[in-house]
Amino acid sequence: MAQGDGRLQIERLSKNYGGVQVLDAVELTVDDGEFLTILGPSGSGKTTILRLIGGFTEPSGGRITFGGSDVTHMPIYRRPFNTVFQDYALFPHMTVAQNVAYGLVVRGVPKAEITPRVGEALAVVSLEGFMDRYPTQLSGGQRQRVALARALICQPRLILLDEPLAALDAELRRQMRAFLKSLQRQLRITFVFVTHDQEEAISMSDRICVINQGKIEQIGAPKEIYYRPATPFVATFFGDNNLLPGHLHHDRRDTANVDTPFGKIVVRDPRVVDLPANAAITIAVRPEALHIVAASGDAATHDNRFAGQVLSVEFVGATSQIRVAAPAAPDHPLLLKVPSLAGESAVRPGDQVTVAWRAQDCAVLPATLV
Amino acid sequence: MAALSTTGRPGHPDRRRGWLHLFWLATVYGIPAILIVLPLLTFLMFGFWSVEEGRILRDFSFDNYFAFAGNESYTRVFTGTLFLALRVMIINVLLGFAVAYFLSRLEGRLKYALVLGLIVPLLMSYIIKIYAIRGILGTSGLLNKLLIFLGILSQPSDLFLFNLTAVLITLSLALLPFTILPIFIALEKIPANYLEASADLGATPWQTFRRVTLPMALPGTVVGGMFCFVLAVGDFLAPELVGGTRGFTYGRLVFSQFGMAFNWPFGAALSVILLIVSLGVIVAAGRLGSPKWLRQ
Ligand SMILES: Nc1ncnc2c1ncn2[C@@H]1O[C@H](COP(=O)(O)OP(=O)(O)OP(=O)(O)O)[C@@H](O)[C@H]1O
Numbered sequence: 001m002a003q004g005d006g007r008l009q010i011e012r013l014s015k016n017y018g019g020v021q022v023l024d025a026v027e028l029t030v031d032d033g034e035f036l037t038i039l040g041p042s043g044s045g046k047t048t049i050l051r052l053i054g055g056f057t058e059p060s061g062g063r064i065t066f067g068g069s070d071v072t073h074m075p076i077y078r079r080p081f082n083t084v085f086q087d088y089a090l091f092p093h094m095t096v097a098q099n100v101a102y103g104l105v106v107r108g109v110p111k112a113e114i115t116p117r118v119g120e121a122l123a124v125v126s127l128e129g130f131m132d133r134y135p136t137q138l139s140g141g142q143r144q145r146v147a148l149a150r151a152l153i154c155q156p157r158l159i160l161l162d163e164p165l166a167a168l169d170a171e172l173r174r175q176m177r178a179f180l181k182s183l184q185r186q187l188r189i190t191f192v193f194v195t196h197d198q199e200e201a202i203s204m205s206d207r208i209c210v211i212n213q214g215k216i217e218q219i220g221a222p223k224e225i226y227y228r229p230a231t232p233f234v235a236t237f238f239g240d241n242n243l244l245p246g247h248l249h250h251d252r253r254d255t256a257n258v259d260t261p262f263g264k265i266v267v268r269d270p271r272v273v274d275l276p277a278n279a280a281i282t283i284a285v286r287p288e289a290l291h292i293v294a295a296s297g298d299a300a301t302h303d304n305r306f307a308g309q310v311l312s313v314e315f316v317g318a319t320s321q322i323r324v325a326a327p328a329a330p331d332h333p334l335l336l337k338v339p340s341l342a343g344e345s346a347v348r349p350g351d352q353v354t355v356a357w358r359a360q361d362c363a364v365l366p367a368t369l370v
Numbered sequence: 371m372a373a374l375s376t377t378g379r380p381g382h383p384d385r386r387r388g389w390l391h392l393f394w395l396a397t398v399y400g401i402p403a404i405l406i407v408l409p410l411l412t413f414l415m416f417g418f419w420s421v422e423e424g425r426i427l428r429d430f431s432f433d434n435y436f437a438f439a440g441n442e443s444y445t446r447v448f449t450g451t452l453f454l455a456l457r458v459m460i461i462n463v464l465l466g467f468a469v470a471y472f473l474s475r476l477e478g479r480l481k482y483a484l485v486l487g488l489i490v491p492l493l494m495s496y497i498i499k500i501y502a503i504r505g506i507l508g509t510s511g512l513l514n515k516l517l518i519f520l521g522i523l524s525q526p527s528d529l530f531l532f533n534l535t536a537v538l539i540t541l542s543l544a545l546l547p548f549t550i551l552p553i554f555i556a557l558e559k560i561p562a563n564y565l566e567a568s569a570d571l572g573a574t575p576w577q578t579f580r581r582v583t584l585p586m587a588l589p590g591t592v593v594g595g596m597f598c599f600v601l602a603v604g605d606f607l608a609p610e611l612v613g614g615t616r617g618f619t620y621g622r623l624v625f626s627q628f629g630m631a632f633n634w635p636f637g638a639a640l641s642v643i644l645l646i647v648s649l650g651v652i653v654a655a656g657r658l659g660s661p662k663w664l665r666q
């Protein structure tokens with residue numbers, strides 16, 4: 001195990017609360033220095049995973065190892081991890097400096113060493129002047145940075161963060177996102193970060209673990225998850241997607257024809273190779289991959305096209321959302337997102353248009369729609 | 371705009387609201403003034419008068435206070451009672467904290483059943499409680515029987531009744547719920563999150579207790595201790611019933627001035643001294659019980 005000394009490994013981890021299965025045999029490996037995000041809807045079990053790693057909750061089954069040694073039942077205070085809690089959990093009876101120093105004080109670090117290290121940790125989060133304040137005298141963003149400094153001072157191998165940005169306003173959240181990411185790069189600490197905000201997940205993570213109802217749906221790099229979702233849940237949870245049911249016809253290696261309500265659609269996805277012929281699948285196409293083209297446009301750049309009627313046009317800011325229904329599949333209207341450009345009177349409801357897209361913009365999900 | 375126009379018009383409704391306001395002020399401040407401040411002022415006044423041949427002389431003087439300070443048997447009872455109350459307080463804070471901590475760690479129904487069990491004695495008559503405790507402490511009481519059963523004593527001891535120890539035990543038992551409840555509430559209010567954060571930062575359970583639980587429960591503990599001290603130092607019923615001749619306390623001294631001695635002015639002066647001590651303790655507890663972090 002060359003790289004194994006900072007690797008977190010979760011094997012068949014389960015948790016029930018009074019007979020209700022909250023986590024179901026979760027398998028997850030987090031590499032040393034990785035930024036891994038656990039993403040999922042509310043109640044999916046994100047916090048539960050984090051609490052099991054941190055040792056705040058006992059698992060019902062499974063194993064957690066860190067650097068090769070079993071930490072499943074290790075007491076919280078012995079684990080080489082630190083947590084940034086969602087509501088920060090700063091000690092109200094201690095000043096900022098005392099809060100940050102806490103991890104060193106309880107480890108019996110000499111006082112002469114603590115003072116400079118507290119200064120350093122507060123400098124990292126740009127809060128040098130706030131040493132003597134109490135947590136109630138800080139803003140939400142400042143509290144959050146104190147919580148971070150308090151965790152960092154222990155020099156943990158791994159930091160657990162439970163929606164640390166959820167309580168901040170949008171602008172601050174963007175700043176903190178960049179800050180956290182650069183900090184993580186700089187210190188080479190493993191981050192396990194929980195969020196239900198997909199934009200946050202995409203912009204910060206090395207890998208994302210999408211979880212739903214206590215089960216892992218997909219683990220992968222942000223682009224992989226975005227462009228090659230493994231399940232209909234991931235495809236729709238992660239941004240908007242058009243889902244089309246169909247049957248696969250093997251053609252060439254990674255390119256295939258699929259019979260759908262829209263007729264024959266050409267898809268190009270490496271995962272097709274592993275699927276049996278005539279498998280029931282779902283195609284996912286991003287709304288921004290669909291284009292309205294001239295009826296006589298060149299077929300070379302667009303592998304798929306169909307004629308349809310515009311149902312609605314909705315201006316939502318940077319983009320406009322257009323719904324187009326094909327006569328062959330009136331109950332499967334497709335969603336398009338096009339840039340909202342000034343002056344351009346694009347399409348109006350009722351217009352007859354031709355919609356086209358490329359084969360490589362189709363993700364093939366080896367599953368049927370539920 | 372709407373607010374401007376109503377306050378700008380000197381009409382009827384405003385004046386009526388003014389009267390209503392005055393009525394409320396009179397109620398809020400008047401009732402306590404009549405029921406609490408007035409009797410206290412009367413007492414204060416009595417303390418400066420004196421008694422001669424069974425009649426109260428209304429001459430202003432500090433004689434009662436000098437008489438108290440100059441008489442060693444009075445001051446000895448006074449300091450003895452202060453120490454007694456202090457001991458009751460220390461015992462109850464230690465015991466009360468232990469019980470409250472144990473209760474706060476329990477889960478579910480048992481916890482609240484036991485807490486209810488603490489509240490019930492608070493609703494019982496004080497005299498009945500004291501008599502019950504007296505029954506336990508007597509030579510044929512439960513305590514002696516238990517000690518003999520355990521082989522600690524060979525025959526019943528009369529050490530537990532009609533002396534200061536009896537007063538100490540009785541007051542401690544009777545006042546224990548007053549100490550436990552504020553501490554229990556303080557412990558209950560500490561979010562589990564803080565304890566988890568502490569452990570997460572590497573603190574052992576004992577360190578978490580000492581550095582998070584204890585300081586955060588301190589305000590409630592101070593209040594519990596204060597209740598205990600103030601109630602113990604002025605009590606006369608318990609010493610009267612279980613103290614006998616050897617268990618004489620300041621409360622009994624005050625009581626006797628209004629009864630046997632029939633010296634109301636001196637009794638009033640002694641009460642004022644007791645009041646000042648109690649107020650001092652309450653103010654000190656107020657300080658100690660609201661540390662800087664709570665006042666932000
Ligand atoms: N102590 C508990 N007792 C019983 N059920 C619990 C307990 N803690 C969590 N659950 C249940 O476990 C499920 C997962 O909870 P968890 O807190 O992990 O969700 P989450 O993904 O963090 O959600 P959110 O985004 O809302 O924070 C939920 O259905 C929740 O009701």
Ligand SMILES: [Mg+2]
Nearest residue numbers: 046047048162
């Ligand atoms: Mg959560």
